Amino acid sequence: MNDIRTPRLLLRRWQDDDLVPLSEIHADPTVMQWIGDGRPRSLEETAEEIEAWEEEWDDEGFGVFAVELLGSGELAGAVGLYVPDSPPEIADRIALTWRLGRVYWGQGYASEAAHAALEFALQDRGIDRVVAAPRPGDSASANVLEKLGMTMEGAVQDPVHGHDLRLYTIDLTEYEG
Structure with missing residues (x-):
């Protein structure tokens, strides 16, 4: 798996040195408010998540990348693909996700990283359809998805978190790169 370079970012596999910076991002309640159950995560939970992402890379040939700033080498967050377990409407499909440290918000990094991950999915991996499922009220994520050309197709209920x-989708025939 080759790294992906964008004008300002390096998307790459996870390294041991990434655990502490990602756990600091995961400890920020503002960052985590729209992710999963909305609560911050511990160092141990972050380690488990990185391990699960790496296993997905090994099992599926895709996964969640570490997002590094090219200029400084700082870990800005995570972006990539995963196979959700729920809700049923998207279970076993391929979903796009990201999270960046709050200091990296408002600079276009999320759009840049998500675009690279979507292009990787549709063009490099030959995935024909990608979904995303942000919560209502997460207007920043909705804006990124719309910039990517993804279309909102409706609403679904998260049975795990209530x-x-x-539901946003895009398929290869709709993607304009």
């Missing part, structure tokens, strides 16, 4: 999600 909140609504908005």
Whole structure:
């Protein structure tokens, strides 16, 4: 698996040195408010998540990348693909996800990284359809998805966490790179 370079970012596999910076991102309640159950995560939970992402890379040939700033080498967050277990409407499909440290918000990094991950999915891996399921109220994520050309197709209920999600999709025939 080759790394992906964008004008400002390096998307790469996870390294041991990434655990502490990602756990600091995961410890920020503002960052985590829209992810999963919305609670911050511990160092141990972050380690488990990185391990699961790496296993997905090994099992599926895709996964969640570490996002590094090219200029400084700082870990800005995570972006990539995963196979959700729920809700049923998207279970076993391929979903796009990201999270960046709050200091990296508002600079276009999420759009740049998500675009690279989507292009990787549709062009490099030959995945024909990608979904995303942000929560209502997460307007920043909705804006990124719309910039990518993804279309909101409706709402679904997250049976694990009990909140609504908005279902966005794009397929290879709709993607304009």
